[in-house]
Amino acid sequence: MSTAITVKNISKTFHEDDGASTVALRNISLSITTGEFFVILGPSGSGKSTLLRIMSELETSNKGSVIWNDPLAARSLGEGRAFVFQQFALLPWLTVFENVSLGLLSMKLAKAEIAKRVTNRLRLLGLQKFAKHYPRELSGGMKQRVGFARALVINPKVLFLDEPFSELDTFTAEALRKELIALWEKEKFTVVMVTHNVDEAIELADRVTVLTTRPGTVEAIVPITLPRPRSMRSPEVFDLHDEITNLVKP
Secondary structure, three states: OOEEEEEEEEEEEEEOOOOOEEEEEEEEEEEEEOOOEEEEEOOOOOOHHHHHHHHHOOOOOOEEEEEEOOOOOOOOEOOOEEEEOOOOOOOOOOOHHHHHHHHHHHHOOOHHHHHHHHHHHHHHOOOHHHOOOOHHHOOHHHHHHHHHHHHHOOOOOEEEEEOOOOOOOHHHHHHHHHHHHHHHHHHOOEEEEEEOOHHHHHHHOOEEEEEOOOOEOEEEEEEOOOOOOOOOOOHHHHHHHHHHHHHOOO
């Protein structure tokens, strides 16, 4: 299979106004396969979200490079790739339909094409009845569905996810994870996701990269070869949970 993203020797240091500095990441190198569901896991402060933002080019590194091997994916956020944030990040003065359509405005599509794409994504994520609602009228789970719809409406080659289920209750998060996997299996976009939840990583990932404590480096890369849908109470899952938990050093 082809490579979607290559990360070479990424390092990141944050410099404070008082002259202090914090090394967040040190010499991170990764290779992510096209169509892979790739999860980044690590203890708090390991630089997981910083690495994700560097990979998506929302943030720059002090050293190293991110190489895009697919020219379509190499386009800027909002074109070849999309980002779903931990916080819902919806514009409160826009309806659900208008929030989802934001990702298409820069693509110079006809109004009819925009309406078609938005309506399709709303339908796939169970939002069609809420198209005219405003964010204040939605539950947390519905708001995050809107976030996913806004990201997926551009048909991205790569989808970046920064702890997208962490603000949701257990049952809502479980349902949304299942819907995400169903869409991913159907459309086979590449996913790079950050999480602090070991069970979530095992349920979703093809491979899990475990980062060390700050400064974050790659502790291990663990393949998850169990067939989907995965039984989260199977002996194989319990063994993987123990293996990955032991790697995540606080």
